[in-house]
Amino acid sequence: MSEVILMKGNEAIGEAAIRANCRHFFGYPITPQTEVLEYLARRLPEEGGAYVQAESEISAINMVFGASCAGARVMTASSSPGISLMQEGISYIASAQLPAVIINIMRGAPGLGGIHPSQADYFQSVKGGGHGDYKLIVLAPSSVQELIDHTMLAFELSEKYRTPVMVFGDGMLGQMMEPVVFPDYLPPPVDRPWATTGMEGRGPNIVHTLYLPAPDLENHCHRLFDKYRDIEAREKRSQEYFTDDAEILVVSYGIASRVARAGVEMAREAGIKAGLFRPITLWPFPDLQLQAAAKQARLLISAEISMGQMIEDVRLGIRDKVPVKLFNRIGLVPNPDEIFEFIKAEAGEVSKIG
Amino acid sequence: MAKIKGYQRPQTLHDKPWHFCPGCHHGIVHRLCAEVVEEMGLQSQTIGVGSVGCGVFSYNYFNFDGIGPSHGRAPAVATGVKRVLPDKLVFTYQGDGDLAAIGTTEMVHSAVRGENITIIFVNNTLYGMTGGQMAPTTLMGQQTTTTPRGRTREQAGYPMKVCEMLATMDGSAYIARTAVFNPAQVLKTKKAIRKAFETQMAGLGFSLVEVLSACPTNWGMNPLEALDHVKDNMLPVYPLGEFKLKKE
Numbered sequence: 027m028s029e030v031i032l033m034k035g036n037e038a039i040g041e042a043a044i045r046a047n048c049r050h051f052f053g054y055p056i057t058p059q060t061e062v063l064e065y066l067a068r069r070l071p072e073e074g075g076a077y078v079q080a081e082s083e084i085s086a087i088n089m090v091f092g093a094s095c096a097g098a099r100v101m102t103a104s105s106s107p108g109i110s111l112m113q114e115g116i117s118y119i120a121s122a123q124l125p126a127v128i129i130n131i132m133r134g135a136p137g138l139g140g141i142h143p144s145q146a147d148y149f150q151s152v153k154g155g156g157h158g159d160y161k162l163i164v165l166a167p168s169s170v171q172e173l174i175d176h177t178m179l180a181f182e183l184s185e186k187y188r189t190p191v192m193v194f195g196d197g198m199l200g201q202m203m204e205p206v207v208f209p210d211y212l213p214p215p216v217d218r219p220w221a222t223t224g225m226e227g228r229g230p231n232i233v234h235t236l237y238l239p240a241p242d243l244e245n246h247c248h249r250l251f252d253k254y255r256d257i258e259a260r261e262k263r264s265q266e267y268f269t270d271d272a273e274i275l276v277v278s279y280g281i282a283s284r285v286a287r288a289g290v291e292m293a294r295e296a297g298i299k300a301g302l303f304r305p306i307t308l309w310p311f312p313d314l315q316l317q318a319a320a321k322q323a324r325l326l327i328s329a330e331i332s333m334g335q336m337i338e339d340v341r342l343g344i345r346d347k348v349p350v351k352l353f354n355r356i357g358l359v360p361n362p363d364e365i366f367e368f369i370k371a372e373a374g375e376v377s378k379i380g
Numbered sequence: 381m382a383k384i385k386g387y388q389r390p391q392t393l394h395d396k397p398w399h400f401c402p403g404c405h406h407g408i409v410h411r412l413c414a415e416v417v418e419e420m421g422l423q424s425q426t427i428g429v430g431s432v433g434c435g436v437f438s439y440n441y442f443n444f445d446g447i448g449p450s451h452g453r454a455p456a457v458a459t460g461v462k463r464v465l466p467d468k469l470v471f472t473y474q475g476d477g478d479l480a481a482i483g484t485t486e487m488v489h490s491a492v493r494g495e496n497i498t499i500i501f502v503n504n505t506l507y508g509m510t511g512g513q514m515a516p517t518t519l520m521g522q523q524t525t526t527t528p529r530g531r532t533r534e535q536a537g538y539p540m541k542v543c544e545m546l547a548t549m550d551g552s553a554y555i556a557r558t559a560v561f562n563p564a565q566v567l568k569t570k571k572a573i574r575k576a577f578e579t580q581m582a583g584l585g586f587s588l589v590e591v592l593s594a595c596p597t598n599w600g601m602n603p604l605e606a607l608d609h610v611k612d613n614m615l616p617v618y619p620l621g622e623f624k625l626k627k628e
Contacts, residue, residue, distance in 0.1 A: 050464060076463040081489035081522050088453035088486070092460020100460070118450050172396070184511070222445035222461070224468050226424040232439045234448030235429075 028207050035170045036200040040065030043101050043179035046213050049075030050100040052089035057141045058197035059131035062103040083108035089117030093235045094124040097221030103129035106147050117156030121235040125184035128192045133198035134357050142357045143197035148335035151192050152308045160249050161254045163191040164308040166279040170204035182213035198281050198359050219314050263306035269319040272301025276331040277340050279305045286329045289365025298373045313343035326350040392443050403603025405593035408560045410441050412570045422469045429458045431474040434508040438473045449599050452483025455490040458497040471498040476517040477507040491603040494551025498576045504595040506527050512598030516540035547623035553585035555624035559592040561607045584626050593611035
């Protein structure tokens with residue numbers, strides 16, 4: 027079973043969905059995500075599932091809404107501009123408390139931006155994006171293997187908490203090939219007594235998001251946030267490298283964290299006490315873990331492929347007790363050398379302060 | 381209490397008062413959908429997809445499973461449901477703002493795909509819930525709150541003819557326009573809804589029934605004047621009939 031195979035990121039996501047018993051996918055072509063679509067267009071009919079190429083990302087996310095209402099394990103995938111179009115639907119899915127998995131293979135932005143890897147949708151996905159008081163669980167894989175693992179985990183979390191989950195990849199992860207192993211563990215099937223499947227043997231099930239009397243809406247939002255607090259208490263995930271004595275702590279996620287780790291290793295070889303803290307869940311942000319990892323830190327560096335978005339959560343997470351600087355590139359994944367040079371320069375500054 | 385005989389509320393309709401204005405036709409069209417579902421024996425096999433507008437509470441009236449989608453997206457939501465549950469009856473209930481403006485894309489492409497769903501389209505030529513604004517279906521010269529001097533070609537073009545457009549799609553299996561301004565038309569509307577649902581259950585493809593409806597409140601008419609308005613002013617623009625009838 028544990029056979030190692032070489033797979034492209036986007037296709038690995040598609041296969042992970044199939045193995046997780048997802049039989050319904052609705053999507054729309056957009057670079058650099060399109061291979062998810064192409065893979066599932068081929069594979070889902072082989073497995074007796076349904077693939078629908080929607081006329082837009084707006085329609086795709088609403089098809090996801092409908093399929094989830096009908097009790098299906100369901101997924102969509104897109105890239106930044108397409109994910110923008112899905113925001114309205116994500117708000118409805120969150121409010122209706124429907125499980126759904128959304129893959130975002132991020133590309134350069136704003137506007138049409140470019141097709142290069144990017145991490146500039148952090149604000150949109152982690153902080154809201156759609157209208158109203160809701161949260162989106164956001165998982166940030168950093169390898170093709172983790173695209174598989176996080177896609178599986180996304181189904182599990184979305185069904186456990188009846189909430190949408192986003193897998194937050196980027197153009198490089200989606201396009202690159204790596205050796206992977208498909209896990210034996212699969213997300214367990216869950217009962218959906220709320221699903222609109224026809225009222226055979228029961229009263230009518232209604233899935234909606236309208237609460238016209240003000241107290242009803244207030245109660246609804248409190249119910250949602252009770253759930254979100256539960257998720258915050260249980261589901262914060264992160265990884266650490268060389269953090270025990272780290273004076274300079276790089277905070278980085280996704281593909282950027284892979285090169286950040288290499289940069290940190292180079293810094294260690296040069297005798298600099300550098301470490302890496304890698305959030306795996308972006309919401310809920312692993313703030314307590316960050317505080318623990320930053321005990322010896324005199325400087326934090328938020329390394330991201332954006333103009334500085336996660337850095338706000340890093341500052342909040344560390345309660346502004348330690349200065350936080352930004353290392354960033356746009357339109358490309360930085361080299362380990364660049365991060366190393368940045369760490370080295372900052373290490374000089376830190377030692378001057380004493 | 382003795383059992384009431386004759387005309388009765390179908391089991392597929394909850395016993396609660398409508399929120400609709402006096403003279404509004406939504407109550408009639410709701411009831412016809414519920415009657416057809418009951419007569420076809422499909423109460424436990426039906427998923428109704430509502431809309432945003434005056435039909436937003438359809439799921440509170442229908443006594444079968446229901447979904448409240450976002451504005452205009454009902455056909456996409458119904459597509460998602462139908463692809464999971466291909467043997468169930470899945471229909472949307474949408475007004476002309478929801479269907480013919482913001483939801484045009486979802487409507488057209490459901491027909492293009494020949495999606496095996498039914499749309500019940502209630503056309504009263506304006507946005508009712510928000511207080512009577514112009515819709516794509518508003519008649520030429522018709523006054524609304526956003527065409528205070530009447531709809532003009534220069535500013536807003538021409539009324540949108542949904543049935544005529546969808547009849548050109550190969551995926552459309554049954555397309556009809558009806559009205560409910562007198563009892564004979566009500567019966568014809570019920571027949572059309574039944575045909576549409578039967579078309580879907582036979583797996584023939586996309587179906588839509590457009591029902592010309594009165595909105596006395598936003599038209600500034602009493603209910604009787606509104607009936608005449610449908611007959612005298614809407615029928616010339618929106619002729620009744622079957623525009624597509626696929627047998628197999």
